[in-house]
Amino acid sequence: MARIIDTTPAFDTYAKSAFLDSPIMRGQRWVEEYEGAHPDVFEAFYSEQGQPERGNPLTRELSRVRGQAEEGAAATKRVIEEVEPAVAEALGLPTSPSPVHVLMVGQFNANALVGRLGGEVALFHCLEWFQSEEATRVLVAHEDAHAWHEIALGEAPPEDPAWMAFSEGMAIQASRAVVPDRPDYDYFWYGHAGFEEWLPWCQEHRQQVFELFHAALDDPEGGESFFGGGLVEGRWRLGYFVADEIVRGLDRPLPELAAMNVDDARALVRDQLSALA
Known part of the structure; x- marks a missing residue:
């Protein structure tokens, strides 16, 4: 129990x-x-x-x-x-x-x-x-x-944007695996109304969002802007879209992702962003 x-x-x-x-x-x-x-x-x-x-x-x-x-x-x-x-x-x-x-x-x-x-x-x-x-x-x-x-x-993870993208992306993939077949919207907003246009907007502006996130990788406020209460292009939580796209694009099994150390995970995210942004 x-x-x-x-x-x-x-x-x-x-x-x-x-x-x-x-x-x-x-x-x-x-x-x-x-x-x-x-x-x-x-x-x-x-x-x-x-x-x-x-x-x-x-x-x-x-x-x-x-x-x-x-x-x-x-x-x-x-x-x-x-x-x-x-x-x-x-x-x-x-x-x-x-x-x-x-x-x-x-x-x-x-x-x-x-x-x-x-x-x-x-x-x-x-x-x-x-x-x-x-x-x-x-x-x-x-x-x-x-x-x-x-x-x-074994310890609380850091909150820099690269690690947060990896960590949040893995958590989204875990929720997709454990609770499948929910509308895509639910994996980001958990049933809250009023954000129905968020995911279509992210998909339409995908390249722009990736470029903005890539530019914020070394910004101390980047994590708060993309994953916390900050706004980017007038939108909340754009980092979760980036995280989902990056980790899903890795096409690696969840146990392999969970076993990865922080430095390797960060480097993987940076490599992916450099290729996509």
Whole structure:
């Protein structure tokens, strides 16, 4: 069985009791009652994600998020149990040690992220982003591939654009292998609406996107621009398109990719980009 820490009961208790409070009081009680119930989880999460700079936006939507978290926790547990062994098998990795999975409600910063909890690789699932069980299956496969890969590497990977392209491309390929036959859109946006034109635009501007990414390989902000919250040509997350194209174009089995060291993977991405850009 997968190792799962579920913080949603503490969130539900908080949300029920704070429902009639003002947004400011809800924010204070969030820290005291929800984060205070799982201090190790939130310390680990914020050390990876960073502390929110503004007030908690979820305190104004407790009723909606409470139902979303309850549904999301039940669905995500089912998905983890189903998907996790398949991801390890697809990557050709031993099933022990395995990642710790944390079900939680964040503050709309990230839908999921890999970090460390108690010295172990942990995958934090942020249920305020929950869309559907089918979309969650793709997201869990993608993020679980990152978690297994970090266990295999033995350390947190660097965040330079070349390595991120390799790592994200491998995770996308793992999600395609473990959760096949989903619309292409789902492997990038996990069921979120409003981005239906993103992939067609990337395909239409493929050469331009590759050239822009190639030019950003040595830019310290390149990773954030292409894979984080930055915009390139007015679009988010263009690095994921590049990553998918590069790694899929390598036509190598997933276990071979997972076993590759960081320097070789970086060099491979740079070679591919030099040929394509």
